[in-house]
Structures are given as C-alpha cells and as structure tokens.
Amino acid sequence: MGQPVASRGRSATPTVGKAMLNKYARAFFTRVLTPFAAFLIRRGVSPDTVTLIGTAGVVAGALVFYPRGEFFWGTVVITLFVFSDLVDGNMARQLGRSSRWGAFLDSTLDRVADGAIFGGFALWYAGGGDDNVLCAVSIFCLASGQVVSYTKARGESIGLPVAVNGLVERAERLVIALVLAGLAGLHKFGVPGIQYLLPVALWIVAVGSLVTLIQRVVTVRRESAEAEAAAAQDKQDKQQTQGSEAAK
Secondary structure, three states: OOOOHHHHOOOOOOOHHHHHOOHHHHHHHHHHHHHHHHHHHHOOOOHHHHHHHHHHHHHHHHHHHHHHOOHHHHHHHHHHHHOHHHHHHHHHHHHOOOOHHHHHHHHHHHHHHHHHHHHHHHHHHHOOOOOHHHHHHHHHHHHHHHHHHHHHHHHHHOOOOOOOOOOOOHHHHHHHHHHHHHHHHHHHHOOOOHHHHHHHHHHHHHHHHHHHHHHHHHHHHHHHHHHHHHHHHHHHHHHHHHHHHHHO
16 A cells, blocks of 8 residues: 655655564565565556555455454454555566656555544444444544644645654554554454453544644644744845845
C-alpha cells in the first residue's frame, strides 16, 4: 500500500508496512522480495496494481474478520497483505518511476485501509461486542486519524511546512491497533484476560490522535502567523525601497 518517497513521489507519512517493520527488517524483506517484484514486472504487473490488491486485502481482512470478533486471523490477513507495500515499492524502484499519480494513489488508499481497520472494530462493538462506548471510541479513532492526516496535507498545500512530530501519528496508530488486536484475538485460543488489550489500544489511539491533532493545529496556526508576519515585513520593505528610489 505505498511506495517509498524516492520511488513514487509520495508523502513522507509511513505506510502500514513501514510502520510494522524496522529498517533492518525492511532491508531484509526488500532483498527477499526483489526476485518476486522482478517476476511481476516481467509479467506486466504494475506497482499500482499491487497497491490496489494490497489495499483490497487489508480492507477484506478488516471488514470480514474484525466485525465477527476474529481479531487474530484478521490481523494475520492484514499483515500478509501489508507486504505488498514492500513489493510495489521495490517494483517502482526497479522501474525507476516517480509520479504524482503514485503519490496520490498511495495516500488515498492509505486512508481507505485505515478506515476499514477502525471501521471493523466499530462494527464489532456495535454488534457482537455489544459496547456502545468502545464503538464510539473506534469511530473517533477512524475520524481523528483522517483529520490528523488532512491537517498536515492541507497545511502543506497552503505552503506551510507543518514541522511537528505528533504524539501518535499514522505509524504508531496502526502498530498499536494491529498488534494489540492480534494479541487480543488469542483469547479465542484460551488465553485468559488478553481480550482487554484491544480496548486499551483503542483508548490509547483515541487520546494520542486527539493530542496529535491539537499539536498540528497549534503548529499550523503558529506557522501561518509567522508566514503572514514575514509577508507583511517584505511588503513594508519593498514600499520603503520604492519610496527611497522615488526620492532620488
């Protein structure tokens, strides 16, 4: 679900696969998956196709298993399709492609995958999980995650750097949610008490996302004020320069 920055011009936001694998593991799997990526290229498969398939797998894993309370198997399926993130990035590097379309597709499908994961949790708690509070928390996680991403994208679109590392960004949200959801799913295999890890994860993500949203809004407000002050100073300097030249 996404290519590296250098490969397809996407944003620097980590994808699911990049969040779940540290840099050494990514390097290892990149080497392992290179022959498979080359095979797909020879077969005429594009990186975009792999991205779409990977996202479809994540969505299916989240919306088929999670609403039924099958958190372990749902997380297993999602994790398997997460490796498409490494495959399509590898393909893009081999093809030497960098495109705005690739960046747009990656970012858009990242949001789709995020929505499916937290939507799956919300459906479980609205149904078999029978917990309206956790259903609401899941929905908040879904919505706040989208807004957190939007604030950075919108800030950058109006020329601001949005230079802040939030408390819980996309990488952290997904790692916390997926790892603890997978562990919570072991309750069905007879592990006692572990089912409470998912509610803990959702509350952590909810609170962390709220803090991150506030951090980004405050940062954009500060950067906007600084940019406007700089623009006003530049205008004043130009007027003074023009006045001095006219006086000559």
